[in-house]
Amino acid sequence: MINVSNIHKTFKDKDVLRGVDFSIQSGECVVVIGKSGSGKSVLLKHLLGLISPDKGSIEIDGLKLDELTYRELQRVRSKIGMVFQSGALFDSMNVYENLKIAIDRLTNLKQNQIDDRIEQCLDEVGMKETKLFMPSELSGGMKKRVGIARAISFKPDYLFYDEPTTGLDPIMSDTINKLIYKFNKKNKITTLVITHSMKTVFEIADRVLMLYDGKIYFNGSVNDIKNSKDIIISSFVNGKEILDLGYEKQ
Amino acid sequence: MLIQILLYPFNFLNKVFTIFGEYVLLMTKMFHSPREWKDYISLTFDQMMVIGTKSIPIVIITSIFSGMVTSVQSAYQFESWTPTWFVGSIVGESILLELAPVISALVLTGRVGATIAAEIGTMRVTEQIDAIESLSFNPVLYLIFPRVVAGMCMFPILVVIASFFGIFGGWFAAIMTLDVTTYDFFKGFKTWFHPFDAFFGIIKSFFFGFTITSIACFQGYNAKGGAQGVGEAATVTVVTSCVMIVVLDYIISEILI
Ligand SMILES: Nc1ncnc2c1ncn2[C@@H]1O[C@H](COP(=O)(O)OP(=O)(O)OP(=O)(O)O)[C@@H](O)[C@H]1O
Ligand SMILES: [Mg+2]
Numbered sequence: 379m380i381n382v383s384n385i386h387k388t389f390k391d392k393d394v395l396r397g398v399d400f401s402i403q404s405g406e407c408v409v410v411i412g413k414s415g416s417g418k419s420v421l422l423k424h425l426l427g428l429i430s431p432d433k434g435s436i437e438i439d440g441l442k443l444d445e446l447t448y449r450e451l452q453r454v455r456s457k458i459g460m461v462f463q464s465g466a467l468f469d470s471m472n473v474y475e476n477l478k479i480a481i482d483r484l485t486n487l488k489q490n491q492i493d494d495r496i497e498q499c500l501d502e503v504g505m506k507e508t509k510l511f512m513p514s515e516l517s518g519g520m521k522k523r524v525g526i527a528r529a530i531s532f533k534p535d536y537l538f539y540d541e542p543t544t545g546l547d548p549i550m551s552d553t554i555n556k557l558i559y560k561f562n563k564k565n566k567i568t569t570l571v572i573t574h575s576m577k578t579v580f581e582i583a584d585r586v587l588m589l590y591d592g593k594i595y596f597n598g599s600v601n602d603i604k605n606s607k608d609i610i611i612s613s614f615v616n617g618k619e620i621l622d623l624g625y626e627k628q
Numbered sequence: 629m630l631i632q633i634l635l636y637p638f639n640f641l642n643k644v645f646t647i648f649g650e651y652v653l654l655m656t657k658m659f660h661s662p663r664e665w666k667d668y669i670s671l672t673f674d675q676m677m678v679i680g681t682k683s684i685p686i687v688i689i690t691s692i693f694s695g696m697v698t699s700v701q702s703a704y705q706f707e708s709w710t711p712t713w714f715v716g717s718i719v720g721e722s723i724l725l726e727l728a729p730v731i732s733a734l735v736l737t738g739r740v741g742a743t744i745a746a747e748i749g750t751m752r753v754t755e756q757i758d759a760i761e762s763l764s765f766n767p768v769l770y771l772i773f774p775r776v777v778a779g780m781c782m783f784p785i786l787v788v789i790a791s792f793f794g795i796f797g798g799w800f801a802a803i804m805t806l807d808v809t810t811y812d813f814f815k816g817f818k819t820w821f822h823p824f825d826a827f828f829g830i831i832k833s834f835f836f837g838f839t840i841t842s843i844a845c846f847q848g849y850n851a852k853g854g855a856q857g858v859g860e861a862a863t864v865t866v867v868t869s870c871v872m873i874v875v876l877d878y879i880i881s882e883i884l885i
Binding site: 423426428448449452453455456458460462463464466467468469479480483484 | 751760761764765
């Protein structure tokens with residue numbers, strides 16, 4: 379269970395987050411939408427303790443991140459698998475080593491079990507053949523899938539995805555949405571997804587949050603957001619500029 | 629406008645001290661959890677290979693030529709006033725005390741410092757450092773500790789190599805182009821040689837090793853933006869390190885001699 383209360387964050391003089399509140403129950407799949415630059419990635423990094431808020435607090439499984447020692451924070455992180463926007467594979471290591479380093483660090487598996495686990499995770503994302511490729515030899519979508527494989531490799535309780543489908547072709551996006559759905563429903567991993575894509579929202583979300591102007595502007599079900607009459611929400615959902623919408627209504 | 633110009637030095641100093649403070653804070657993070665050091669030892673050996681072993685060729689080339697230049701130029705300065713075996717003494721002392729540690733350090737600023745800054749900077753801007761941290765590694769111990777320790781261990785060794793080849797270069801130039809025999813060259817070399825001189829260069833290089841690697845790690849770690857930020861980190865590393873090397877060179881000499 380994750381509890382975010384009233385977090386504020388300012389970079390230089392830019393107020394990126396201005397009082398964000400929400401919580402995520404165990405097993406839920408929550409999708410955060412919001413336009414580019416609205417602070418979605420920043421919010422996600424707060425949840426991992428990579429950025430600390432200027433004000434407010436974040437609680438994961440009852441532990442307040444800002445009250446933890448570095449070691450305790452590391453223990454919390456070890457329960458979270460993170461898929462970064464750019465994949466963030468270690469480019470000095472091949473695909474196999476990228477997964478191995480995570481499994482080595484966060485589980486107590488033996489070498490042959492590690493190899494099995496790597497096979498299995500790469501198979502899940504359909505990247506088995508690229509085991510010995512370097513990240514520089516992979517396309518953007520392939521990097522993302524390896525990033526997902528790395529994040530699930532140590533069987534985390536939580537999975538956070540930063541724009542898992544941005545920049546992918548529709549078929550690959552669909553594959554990834556299905557993967558996210560599967561890990562959430564079958565493996566019971568509490569999931570937080572950040573995205574621009576309404577398709578992702580409709581396919582996987584239990585609940586949708588919309589980040590707007592540094593706050594959670596909307597918090598509700600997929601149906602609620604689909605049928606919302608609010609101009610800001612519907613302009614995002616329908617992918618139209620607010621002005622266009624106004625024109626259509628007249 | 630005028631006020632801005634007048635305030636500029638103060639703002640500049642303010643910025644320098646702020647950055648220096650951040651640098652010190654980052655370096656002290658290495659000592660927060662000494663119990664974890666053992667987890668990062670194997671990375672340190674990898675870095676010793678990258679920083680040390682792979683730098684040997686460039687160190688050998690630069691030191692041979694600086695030895696040769698010293699030999700030829702000191703003979704030229706003395707003209708016929710002094711006996712030629714003085715060349716051996718000049719070459720020996722300047723190589724051991726100054727040229728081997730300082731020229732190696734300046735060369736390694738480019739070879740090692742810029743590489744580290746670009747490497748860590750790229751990892752920063754592509755979220756790899758965040759990824760390291762999210763896998764519950766300590767990024768300071770994972771990235772900075774191995775490089776700084778490797779620098780402090782390998783620079784002294786590189787300087788021993790540089791000293792050896794510098795003197796070799798000086799000797800070679802002396803017997804080939806000047807009328808100095810091998811016997812005379814080493815007679816001169818031994819006349820003013822103190823064992824401490826050799827040690828002195830090694831002490832210097834220890835500090836240079838720390839300075840170059842730590843500045844590079846700091847710059848890379850704090851890189852911002854994209855490719856441009858990485859380039860800037862590398863440039864600032866080279867410039868700052870070069871300045872710090874000559875400043876430190878003076879300070880260490882002042883203290884130890
Ligand atoms: N480390 C930082 N220092 C300064 N400003 C930052 C930093 N990180 C993010 N920002 C600023 O915070 C704002 C939000 O950034 P963020 O990356 O969270 O956007 P986003 O919602 O993820 O956008 P996108 O969908 O394009 O990824 C941006 O304006 C960015 O410039
Ligand atoms: Mg983002």
